[in-house]
Amino acid sequence: MKGLPPVLITAIVLVAGFALCAMQFPNIASTRVVGNLLTDNAFLGIVATGMTFVIISGGIDLSVGSVIGFTTVFVALAIERWGVPPLVAFVAILALSAAFGAAMGAVIHVFDLPPFIVTLAGMFLARGASFLLSTESVPITAPVYSTVSDFALRMPGGGRLTAIAIIMLVIVIGGALLLHLTRFGANVYALGGSRVTASLMGVAVGKMTVKIYMLSSLLAGIAGIVFSFYTSAGYSLSAVGVELDSIAAVVIGGTLLTGGQGSVIGTFLGVLIQGMIQTYINFDGTLSSWWTKIATGVLLFAFIALQQGLVALARRPVTKSAGAAS
């Protein structure tokens, strides 16, 4: 319940922004554009859902972009060069990425290291491994890929809800249910509120840490498969910088970066806001794509400043000098 106000603000920003865009370019308000927006940001929505869990638990995962890159290359090579059936390749890569995340979580917990630096090493490792597999873009021609790309539900107004958009929506909804309705989800919040308190209350901190990073990497693996559907290729340089986009989506979605508060729905709205900015810039035509970065940065700042203000407000009656403590 506490997480509601920031999510509401995110929703208002999204609606207001969309209204402004639609006023300038009436064509934006169509199911076609919305359908494309969901398709283009499907992998981001999936990976940001995992990032939400990590950040609410008080951690951060910088390796997700590299895991996506590795997944696309692995899947492409497995299907095209090694002759593995696509489904087997998918299962293998998901097991591999889950194990990778579990390993990072274990290192973070066992050696008591900052998640930031451990996942940074993970980022190097996964990106380096994908370079080792192949530095070239490997096109995927398996029939499954064309079947999946062609599949789409018609929405009223001619929009297409593609398969990968549906996968994303299912994962977002599943993630929201997992976070808000299960014991696992409650433990994630407890961990982010305070590890010590959580541990005293009987949460198995170590197991939870491993599971949370496993979930994040697993979702990054799924995002990688979705990305390979999206581009029909595997490329070791794909999804560079996606970790930043997904962190930005989580923050814009009202999740507290110090942990303990947030929601998957907010993150989803954050992804939509980033997609909306991109769509606006595409429609405008004269603005360059780098305005996306500046706009995202401004939004990031606005939302973090807002959080900071709310936190300071909440703390005021207890202590007077909350400034330097971080």
Add this chain to the structure above:
Amino acid sequence: MTALLPRRGLAQILALIVILAVDRVVSPQFFDLRLQDGRLFGSLIDVLNRGTPVALLSLGMVLVIATRGIDLSVGAVMAICGAIAASLADSHGLPVVLAAALGAGLVCGLWNGFLVAVLGMQPIVATLILMVAGRGIAQLITEGRIVTFSSPDLVWLGNGSVLGLPVPVVIALGMLILTGAVVRGSALGLLIEATGGNARASELAGVGTRAMILSVYVWCGVCAALAGVIAAADIMGADANNAGLWLELDAILAVVIGGTSLFGGRFSLVLAVLGALIIQTMNTGILLSGYPPEFNLLVKAVVVLAVLLLQSPKFSGLAGIAARLRRTKA
């Protein structure tokens, strides 16, 4: 301090020697130096020259990390300042170009420092904003193009030589001495360490922790600006997309290799620069050995993990730190 240094830096120096030896095996001419047109040439000089941007970044980064912070924006700041320098180079003199670029770095550092010290944001988050937006700003300055220039003054900054050494190396050395003189010649270094060790206790003991935090981010911005100018001068152009890309990670890695704890509270400038040199020696070695440069990332990942595990209180069993941690947990 001087008595402490060799003991603390032993591992790093040994690591550098081992990597140099490996490089020598890979490439027999590795240690060859020759003097040509009053300038030294050779792989060793190349390592120093190529290592300059990361060494400069690590000089600022090490102070930030000593306050228990982190600055993710240094790569983006490099891009901004390189872009400014490149676009002014052909119409203005070197002093104006340098002043504008370093001034921009200072403003970027001030912004980061303001967010962390005054608004109390987590450093990772605060500097993430500029990391995301900074490249956009840099492209705003270059208008999305790669800006090239031919100003001989600025080119000299990247490719000239002083007393046989490349100018960037001399600049980095100068910055190391300057930074060292300021923070170790006064109590400043101690106060920075105190801030990182326990900000609240230091504040109560009368240390101006906000001023400390603000000033380390400003210094980090200035160092990044200088690195950006040198990187631009080196290629005689500014590429807003790729200048300084991922260098923030290299800088953090250099600091960590240099034995500075990410938990704040102690730092060594010399060892951070040594860390930067270790990274560059590895890079050069991998290039010379004929392995694909992509191999670098894997090697770096392994090195980060190894150093982290050695640093980890639970792994090395450093009784003092372990006890401190246990106390805070209880």
